[in-house]
Amino acid sequence: MTTIQLLKGHPLSSKEHASHALLYMWKIRKFEEAVEDLFGRGMMHGTMHLSIGQEASPTGMCLALDLADQITSTHRGHGHCIAKGADLTRMIAELLGKKIGYCGGRGGSMHIADVETGNLGANGVVGGGIPIAVGAGLASKLQKKGTVAVSFFGDGAMNEGAFHEAANLAAIWKLPVIFFCENNHYGMSSSTEKAFAIEKLADRGLGYGIPGVTVDGNNVVEVYEAAEAAVARARNGEGPTIIEAITYRWKGHSRSDKNLYRTKEEIEEWKHKDPLPRFISIVLEKGLLSQDEIDAVQQQAHDQIVHAVNEAVKAESAEPSGLLDAVFKKVGA
């Protein structure tokens, strides 16, 4: 049911590429706004981790990937999922506990996976996806598939043992893996200043022999260029790269966050570094898209989200029958 129309390549390489990058960033923004709205209206339960303000990172990274390349994602994973090409209706349907949702209502926001687009799954466990991406990289190498595995994770996840063990494995086996760290300055309430004794998190790779780059994570062009280089390295058998994308989450960590650990001014300051107007000004400056064309892209993203929400709301709820049969895949099936 998914119609995947991913367009690989530099966001400034053509009109199509520019509007594609813009569309995906807007889709993420508007998706997150829709989730917040559904939550506010009591239509969605559980919790939510919104990635508003961080749209350029997954978009830039995924513009450098093939459909067959794989990703692992996080609790804040809607953006990764969308950037890799997921179907918006099935995503919203999952959040609403519907049968047609990506996980049939069993996983929710933190567990969306999409085999078709190479998304091995979001994760409720901080750092949980990192070794899994390394495993996907190992399989790619052993099977000579030529695919790359990207693990998205937050700054906070870099302090989990899982990151360290996984990084070393990827390095010694020269696996086609990219460790994509979205440094949004906080792991819940804990600032990177408090949680790290180094300044650049990309330097964490040094001890493992993994090159690291730090980029402006709110500039989709910069993110793409780093991603493209890392993908090339990975495909050439040169091993893993760490990309640290500096960004910021505008919203609280989850719905229970009172934002006591940061100032309003800081949040406002980062709102001025919004990745969307940022890219738009570049595109306008380069004359790649006109304001009318930009508005049309925004409208397109809006329409897609509205359509997805409407379809998902109408869809049938997931039912408890059959849960016991869902635990194991049938042997031989």
Place this chain on the structure above:
Amino acid sequence: MADTTNRMLTMAEAVREAMTIAMNEREDVFLMGEDVGIYGGAFGVSSEMQNKFGADRIIDTPISELGIVGAAVGAALAGMRPIVEIQFSDFTAQAMDQIANQAAKIHFMLGGALHVPLVLRTPQGSGTGAAAQHSQVLETWFANIPGLKVVVPSNPADAKGLLLSAIDDPNPVIFLEHKLLYKIPGRDAVPEGVERIPLGVSKVLRHGSDLTIVATGIMVNKSYEVAEKLSAEGINITLIDPRTISPLDMDPIHESVQQTGRLLVVQEGPSHGGFINEVIARVSESASFGSLIAPIKRLAGMNIPIPYAPQLERAAVPQIEDIEVAAREIVKNWR
């Protein structure tokens, strides 16, 4: 001592009060965990405590469960009394080496040379829509590891008294708080002062001659409602909350089963290999078995990961209606 202040605290408030008392009483007690400082912990349990005790005693940590539990073990060996908060019990998995292979075994394995006075507090349970990796009830895991004491408070008053004892205890104690109980006041007032409740003593919440229910954690509350409701129908239930599932105090359970002849055990976690099976086994291998006039009935979570959608999540664990049906059936069918 009877409480006169009528302090209806929530579980979060009661736990905070116990930690505050312990930290005022002893210099060697400190709290460490992810976001326990200014954020007050993911569920607000340590809210405002950093203001009171400072960042050296209410220590915010990076997201490093294995590291922080290990550091707590080390600090405990070196003369401190750490309380560690793991943000969700599911993430004790990250720290399991330090819990199961280190903390639990050090005293025994080293011939008693060292001991580990450590409390690991962590929220467990479903009902919040947080899905499979944030909703487990893992009390059974810990109860299966000799060397750990395992506390599962079902109400604020018990939580306070039990936590005070846990902090005093010279051994590692796993203290499992149910998320859904954090924000609701308990049935009973929480005593104002320092009243410790010893670990390893089951509590009989109500007496009745028709059926014995043994339940853990939030299932105690659900069973209580059922017992109250059924008493109006003339079905009289004894409800027992073991409170510490390891060590396990079976005395009141045997005593009650010998009177009622009927036993229903209830837990939230999956039935397969679950803690309640231990209760059943101990009844079965004792003289109480001879008093049974009905087959023992078990209610537990389905043997599935906790699903996300509310309608699925509800179906995965025992609800009040399930307990009611089971209780009524045992009593009606076995006379």
